[in-house]
Amino acid sequence: MRARIILATASALLLLAIPTLAAGNNFIITLAFLFTIYTTLALAWNIVGGFAGQLNLGHAAFFGVGAYTLALSTGAGAHPYLGVAAGGVSAVGLALLMSPLIRLRGDYFAIGTLSLAEAIKVAVLNIHAYGIRVTPYEGLGRVENYYLAVVLLIAVSLTTYMILRSRLKLALVSIRENEILANASGVNPLKYKILALALSGVFTGLAGGIYGYNLLYVPAEHVYSIEWTIIPLFMVLIGGRGTLTGPLIGSIIYLGVYYLLQFTITEISLLTFGLVVVLIIKFMPQGLIETLFIRTLGVKRSNIL
Amino acid sequence: MLLAPEILFGQLLVGAILLGGIYSLVTMGLALIFGVMRILNIAHGEFVIFGAYTTYWISSLLRLDPLLAILLTIPVSAILGFAVNTFLIRGLSKSFDAPIVSSFGLLLIMQASMLIAWTGDPRSIVTPFTAESVIVGPVVVPIIRLLAFTVSIIALILLHIILTRTYTGRAIRAISQDYESAATLGIPVQRMQTFTFILSTCLAGASGGLIAMLFSFQPTFGPEFLLKSFVVLALSGVGNIPAVIAGGLILGIGESYGSFFLGSGLRNVVAYAMLILLLLARPTGLFGRRRVREV
Numbered sequence: 384m385r386a387r388i389i390l391a392t393a394s395a396l397l398l399l400a401i402p403t404l405a406a407g408n409n410f411i412i413t414l415a416f417l418f419t420i421y422t423t424l425a426l427a428w429n430i431v432g433g434f435a436g437q438l439n440l441g442h443a444a445f446f447g448v449g450a451y452t453l454a455l456s457t458g459a460g461a462h463p464y465l466g467v468a469a470g471g472v473s474a475v476g477l478a479l480l481m482s483p484l485i486r487l488r489g490d491y492f493a494i495g496t497l498s499l500a501e502a503i504k505v506a507v508l509n510i511h512a513y514g515i516r517v518t519p520y521e522g523l524g525r526v527e528n529y530y531l532a533v534v535l536l537i538a539v540s541l542t543t544y545m546i547l548r549s550r551l552k553l554a555l556v557s558i559r560e561n562e563i564l565a566n567a568s569g570v571n572p573l574k575y576k577i578l579a580l581a582l583s584g585v586f587t588g589l590a591g592g593i594y595g596y597n598l599l600y601v602p603a604e605h606v607y608s609i610e611w612t613i614i615p616l617f618m619v620l621i622g623g624r625g626t627l628t629g630p631l632i633g634s635i636i637y638l639g640v641y642y643l644l645q646f647t648i649t650e651i652s653l654l655t656f657g658l659v660v661v662l663i664i665k666f667m668p669q670g671l672i673e674t675l676f677i678r679t680l681g682v683k684r685s686n687i688l
Numbered sequence: 689m690l691l692a693p694e695i696l697f698g699q700l701l702v703g704a705i706l707l708g709g710i711y712s713l714v715t716m717g718l719a720l721i722f723g724v725m726r727i728l729n730i731a732h733g734e735f736v737i738f739g740a741y742t743t744y745w746i747s748s749l750l751r752l753d754p755l756l757a758i759l760l761t762i763p764v765s766a767i768l769g770f771a772v773n774t775f776l777i778r779g780l781s782k783s784f785d786a787p788i789v790s791s792f793g794l795l796l797i798m799q800a801s802m803l804i805a806w807t808g809d810p811r812s813i814v815t816p817f818t819a820e821s822v823i824v825g826p827v828v829v830p831i832i833r834l835l836a837f838t839v840s841i842i843a844l845i846l847l848h849i850i851l852t853r854t855y856t857g858r859a860i861r862a863i864s865q866d867y868e869s870a871a872t873l874g875i876p877v878q879r880m881q882t883f884t885f886i887l888s889t890c891l892a893g894a895s896g897g898l899i900a901m902l903f904s905f906q907p908t909f910g911p912e913f914l915l916k917s918f919v920v921l922a923l924s925g926v927g928n929i930p931a932v933i934a935g936g937l938i939l940g941i942g943e944s945y946g947s948f949f950l951g952s953g954l955r956n957v958v959a960y961a962m963l964i965l966l967l968l969a970r971p972t973g974l975f976g977r978r979r980v981r982e983v
Contacts, residue, residue: 438788483968490728493788494918495967501915502960509953609911613792620789651804657796661776664793668786 449591474588739896
């Protein structure tokens, strides 16, 4: 237990120390920033897709709405932090709007959420074909924004940890394993799934706002792009769904492999990357945590967060 | 003038129906895999684009008529489908998420290789009758679209006959209804699944060839066709050919009228909005049968 706290604190401190260690090296700070944002998204997706087992393919909509709200509200003269917060709120609004879809089961939920996200993207593109410019705020540069992203990552990690230790996890996992039985045992699936969607939405919306401020220019094509759904989904499935460490490890592996390939074999990086993803899933369909730690190394399941 | 009935119910409707036929054919491959293997094949659009390129190259390198080139595209697609199924898909069907991720990896692989091999330049196939059209009363019907529609419908009817009249077809439908009972009745499930996957890539290849004659295409267009076939799939439910045709026509009609009244920018929004509303009203698809809930 103590070792875990030390490890977690050390990683958090390391993340916070990166700008100082990098000494203004923009490249490293940007990489660290992307890592932080993607990991936040993976952990947020994990709440719905991992714990509750609902394959949400519309996650990008939360992210896009967050980024867009930030762009619109800073354009109207609001403080960026207010804009980020507004992004989180509007993502929760979107989650509630999405909640009728949550009645759908399995594949149809996936198709429904994917279409909703695409519909929102096309509709927004129809209004703002070229995106919105964000005016930078005095004293709030890349580095300060990075700190904000790290704080968000810590918050979502703590939330995941709390979920893991709460009745909420039991309710969500029971829905994932068998919704009808869960319903019969007194768990209201609809209520818990909407709660999970709203939680997932708020973190994603906040991350979208922070990301949008970092870009200083928010093109709808990019922030509503399906990659904001698919990449977090990959990270969770590579690591192991329904855990805290799974998405974290998955995110490190994914981004590590991705950038390694980008910098070494640029021309065929996407091709190789696709192959790597396929092979990972082929040999570890349950994720790294399940295959490597539990089956091979024999770590007890109850010891894994 | 613009809202004259012969435009509203003539030209627009004919265009919509001709488009809808192709959508049905594109969707049929996806629906087959989804029904029989329980795999949502994210790379389906890539197989369509692959079919488009294969038809393009066969017809331009061998100087063949594009329609004949489509016939040659089908075996090429079958080989690709067999290879993909053998190396990537087989053995994954146990869980629901793994095939989705795996097929997304496949999407990346196929898109990247097509971009490397054939660059991102848009291409299109020009046929001897590309600019020709017949005039039926007040309606102008482009021959090429009529042809593509007819080929699609013929292919779907053939498929319907295979699925209802042959042993293989019945076995495929049995598996899509109840996997375990089919296995206990002695149906070779794995072999049938391989066959279904190949059949599906053949359908995707053929529809790609037809699409290549209608629109210009490039390697990154796959996901658009994927999303369209999702819409049709959700409208029609799984594995019922008349329903898939109806779903394709509904999508074609919805898109055409939607873009006519709301502007072409919102064309896809209409499709997605239709889909979401329908999913909410009929969670198993417009023509899907209500399944017994399992505990």
